[in-house]
Amino acid sequence: xxxxxxxxxxxxxxxxxxxxxxxxxxxxxxxxLTKKPDExxxxxxxxGLRGRGGAGFPTGMKWQFVDxxxxxxxxxxxxxxxxxxxxxxxxxxxxxxxxLIEGCAIxxxxxxxxxxYIYIRGEFIHVQHVLERAIDEAYARGFLGKNILGSGFDxxxxxxxxAGAYEAGEETALLESLEGKRAQPRNKPPFPALVGLYNKPTxxxxxxxxxxxPLIVSKGPEWYAALGPEKNGGPKLYCVSGHVKRPGVYExxxxxxxxxxxxxxxxxxRDGHTLKAVIPGGSSVPILLPDQLDTQASFDGxxxxxxxxxxxxxxxxxxxxxxxxxxxxxxxxxxHESCGKCTPCREGTDWLHQILHRIxxxxxxxxxxxxxxxxxxNIAGKTLCAFGDAAATPVLTTLKHFxxxxxxxxxxxxxxxxxxxxxRHPVGAH
Amino acid sequence: MSFHPKMAYGxxxxxxxxxxxxxxxxxxxxxxNRARFDEIVKRYPPDRRRSAVLPALYLxxxxxxxxxANAIRHVAELLxxxxxxxxxxxxxxxxxxxxxxxxxxxxxxxxxxxxxNGAECVTEALVExxxxxxxxxxxxxxxxxxxxxxxxxxxxxxxxMVNDAWHESLKPEDAGTLIDDLRARGxxxxxxxxxxxxxxx
Ligand SMILES: Cc1cc2nc3c(=O)[nH]c(=O)nc-3n(C[C@H](O)[C@H](O)[C@H](O)COP(=O)(O)O)c2cc1C
Ligand code: SF4
Ligand code: FES
Numbered sequence: 001x002x003x004x005x006x007x008x009x010x011x012x013x014x015x016x017x018x019x020x021x022x023x024x025x026x027x028x029x030x031x032x033l034t035k036k037p038d039e040x041x042x043x044x045x046x047x048g049l050r051g052r053g054g055a056g057f058p059t060g061m062k063w064q065f066v067d068x069x070x071x072x073x074x075x076x077x078x079x080x081x082x083x084x085x086x087x088x089x090x091x092x093x094x095x096x097x098x099x100l101i102e103g104c105a106i107x108x109x110x111x112x113x114x115x116x117y118i119y120i121r122g123e124f125i126h127v128q129h130v131l132e133r134a135i136d137e138a139y140a141r142g143f144l145g146k147n148i149l150g151s152g153f154d155x156x157x158x159x160x161x162x163a164g165a166y167e168a169g170e171e172t173a174l175l176e177s178l179e180g181k182r183a184q185p186r187n188k189p190p191f192p193a194l195v196g197l198y199n200k201p202t203x204x205x206x207x208x209x210x211x212x213x214p215l216i217v218s219k220g221p222e223w224y225a226a227l228g229p230e231k232n233g234g235p236k237l238y239c240v241s242g243h244v245k246r247p248g249v250y251e252x253x254x255x256x257x258x259x260x261x262x263x264x265x266x267x268x269x270r271d272g273h274t275l276k277a278v279i280p281g282g283s284s285v286p287i288l289l290p291d292q293l294d295t296q297a298s299f300d301g302x303x304x305x306x307x308x309x310x311x312x313x314x315x316x317x318x319x320x321x322x323x324x325x326x327x328x329x330x331x332x333x334x335x336h337e338s339c340g341k342c343t344p345c346r347e348g349t350d351w352l353h354q355i356l357h358r359i360x361x362x363x364x365x366x367x368x369x370x371x372x373x374x375x376x377x378n379i380a381g382k383t384l385c386a387f388g389d390a391a392a393t394p395v396l397t398t399l400k401h402f403x404x405x406x407x408x409x410x411x412x413x414x415x416x417x418x419x420x421x422x423x424r425h426p427v428g429a430h
Numbered sequence: 431m432s433f434h435p436k437m438a439y440g441x442x443x444x445x446x447x448x449x450x451x452x453x454x455x456x457x458x459x460x461x462x463n464r465a466r467f468d469e470i471v472k473r474y475p476p477d478r479r480r481s482a483v484l485p486a487l488y489l490x491x492x493x494x495x496x497x498x499a500n501a502i503r504h505v506a507e508l509l510x511x512x513x514x515x516x517x518x519x520x521x522x523x524x525x526x527x528x529x530x531x532x533x534x535x536x537x538x539x540x541x542x543x544x545x546x547n548g549a550e551c552v553t554e555a556l557v558e559x560x561x562x563x564x565x566x567x568x569x570x571x572x573x574x575x576x577x578x579x580x581x582x583x584x585x586x587x588x589x590x591m592v593n594d595a596w597h598e599s600l601k602p603e604d605a606g607t608l609i610d611d612l613r614a615r616g617x618x619x620x621x622x623x624x625x626x627x628x629x630x631x
Contacts, residue, residue: 161484165523339522
């Protein structure tokens with residue numbers, strides 16, 4: 001499949017309105033405004049579009065659930081992009097910002113919202129500048145603002161800058177943050193579609209998800225669905241990073257396999273090295289092994305193989321990677337990012353990191369390995385948001401597949417696989 | 431007893447252990463920042479001014495370099511919320527600084543994709559070059575070194591942010607040169623975000 005969402009990202013002016021208009025930009029919005037809002041929702045439902053932020057929930061259904069009896073309603077676009085290994089929304093917003101703006105406008109029209117807030121992670125300040133310039137252009141030419149294209153439909157899009165909190169990507173934490181509070185999740189239910197931003201019905205949609213909407217409107221849901229396998233329609237952006245020759249964002253149909261992505265697009269592992277493991281959907285999903293490379297890289301394909309597509313962040317690991325070190329590295333992340341609202345996650349991530357740190361340094365004991373399993377098992381499924389499960393996963397999945405590496409660390413009293421890319425005296429580990 | 435029988439609470443690190451802010455000098459927005467603030471507040475419903483707390487704090491931080499108790503008081507008054515409400519936010523989000531930072535804040539990504547491409551060695555090289563450890567500022571007040579989590583550009587690992595600008599694919603052996611370059615040329619020494627770099631080539 002040829003790239004669609006990222007077709008023009010290497011063109012010098014791809015982010016300008018003029019360029020976008022020369023390539024059929026905002027045609028989908030024009031078309032959408034001639035239809036009824038419900039028709040748009042039906043189209044998105046028929047297309048089978050599934051959320052690209054992590055959970056893969058059908059977008060059309062989410063929009064249908066938005067309570068249409070209550071005013072005002074909102075769209076909150078999730079541009080927090082903080083799942084380790086993920087960098088696709090970064091590319092879309094920086095090189096194709098008008099596609100997102102068009103998606104926001106159509107989304108607002110469909111659910112009857114007048115305002116969309118794009119919640120962007122604080123570090124993406126250069127992206128925010130591009131996006132804000134694009135929004136100004138869209139206002140100036142009447143694609144946003146009052147009475148858009150003479151249709152009577154009003155829509156404002158604002159960028160809201162986060163300030164360094166992974167947890168702000170969780171949809172209800174995002175809403176809290178947007179309301180000016182700590183990014184700590186709310187209890188669900190009620191879901192944001194009923195009680196969201198300012199307690200009003202809200203659709204929280206990922207950047208890539210909204211970028212697919214103009215396509216569905218202009219080319220039709222059947223065309224869109226046929227791009228991928230059943231229930232996994234449309235184009236998908238994959239973020240391939242780690243030990244590959246050509247890391248990058250690759251757009252493909254979800255018919256593609258992990259092997260085609262890793263060995264084809266990304267050029268395979270570096271010369272002289274062998275593949276050890278693949279994390280297919282960001283730091284919070286189970287590891288897949290080299291013999292599973294022929295798995296279809298779709299939501300359903302990866303799930304069947306025992307993992308999750310998540311945010312399609314494919315991290316490739318070669319034989320130099322110590323799996324105890326890997327778990328420690330990721331638990332450092334989770335310990336740091338836990339929002340602190342529930343005890344199992346707040347304390348448990350710290351504990352897991354402590355234990356992993358001593359095993360990795362060769363100071364662990366055999367019973368520490370069982371302790372890891374026990375602490376991780378006491379986080380998973382016992383927390384307010386999915387972060388808890390995510391944090392337990394790197395420990396549980398490495399224990400499942402690489403327990404022998406943990407045991408070797410304890411037996412030999414040192415890291416048994418000190419990689420050349422590691423520092424001689426790592427300073428960050430504390 | 432703690433939640434897990436074999437593990438004690440708060441042995442090494444705890445969110446609640448974060449320190450409160452300095453009082454700092456008297457603080458009000460400059461007229462430009464005040465105008466910008468008034469503009470930003472309009473994006474949110476009139477009874478939801480609190481939503482502007484993050485942008486309001488950014489304005490204060492850009493104006494003064496870091497957030498002080500006086501800045502917090504100013505923001506709280508403008509938004510019509512309590513000082514504690516603002517303090518709560520400042521202490522939660524890692525991008526707000528509550529102490530003076532160096533002219534260049536170097537933030538090295540330490541998460542998986544960067545780490546397996548040499549980020550640890552980059553940090554090590556910077557530590558050697560600057561004579562400070564992560565979290566510290568050098569005696570001249572020029573550089574602050576921080577380790578941060580995934581920055582969302584893992585295809586160009588290792589990634590370093592310098593203030594608001596980016597430097598990607600930094601090899602450990604080039605880390606020292608980057609410091610010299612930053613001293614000599616400032617932000618111009620940085621490679622920027624690769625999407626823009628590729629556009630140039
Ligand atoms: C801990 C955590 C972090 C998340 N981070 C993000 C994120 O950075 N970006 C994102 O789009 N979704 C993220 N999500 C998923 C969102 O909660 C939500 O499912 C998504 O924004 C919905 O949009 P979608 O249906 O378009 O995928 C995260 C979820 C959790 C539990
Ligand atoms: S699971 Fe962790 S991140 Fe989620 S609400 Fe609980 S403490 Fe916060
Ligand atoms: S791991 Fe460093 S940018 Fe993602």
